[in-house]
Amino acid sequence: MKLSNKSEYAILAMVALAKRYHSNECLHIREIAALQKIPNRYLEQLLATLRSGGLIKSIRGSKGGYVLARDPKKITVLDVLKCIEGVDAAVPTMDSTCHTVEAEAIQEVWIEANQAAYQVLQKYSLQELRDRQASRQQIENMYYI
Template identity: 50%
Template sequence: MPMQLTNKFRHSILALLALTKNHGNSEPLQTHEIEALQGLANRNLESLLTTLKRGGLVKSIRGSQGGYFLAREPEDITILDVFSCIEELDTLVSPKSTLPETIEKKLIQNIRIETYQAAFGILQKYTLSDLYHRQEKLKKVLMYYI
């Protein structure tokens, strides 16, 4: 089964991009502000943020003026960190390494393993900071065409 990027993962990235934009501000972002900034109508955002907090990617402040911050610098959080935090553990490991019965099955298994390694390499390569800067560049390009 190929690695899939779920809605949970995509919504987590969007929430983290909002927190990246807010990074350095003294005021945390509340859930409704994250939803507004990213156009999310996700009733499970609080649950996703709790998962990201347990994974050490965000921190929170309780209370009426509370909200969320990034727990680390945006350049220190890779997309693989987010994926590892949000997705089920069995999607993170290489395909099951049972011994194939035939040479052909061994060839196919090797391709699957290389595919997983390449995907994880790409997710490890990019950080929240990288995505945020790409997002800002795309906004400028889109504004130029309007």
């Protein structure tokens, strides 16, 4: 399982918005793009998808921009992936085309792996990603004598 650039950029943009959530500050596309090193045009498309998915809101005007639609503690990584990739949160079912015992055993393992992945993605919120990022930044900024 690999995270696509599209999903990674969307999560990075959402974490940038999560950092500003409690101060009620909007971020412009160009600010998010610069902070997260995401191409502007690509980011525009991602933000449009996230807005239509109800995860962010756009504010018009000179002081406008984008903000999270709800608290970052209530938006999970899985929510973002479902919005961007159209990932179905339902646990996959057994494929009816499996006719051998070997194929069914493989299918069962694949279902279990998907369930575990969904549980992990559902477990982490944008707030937790933001906190992890802050912790890593703090460690990186420390110097030792």
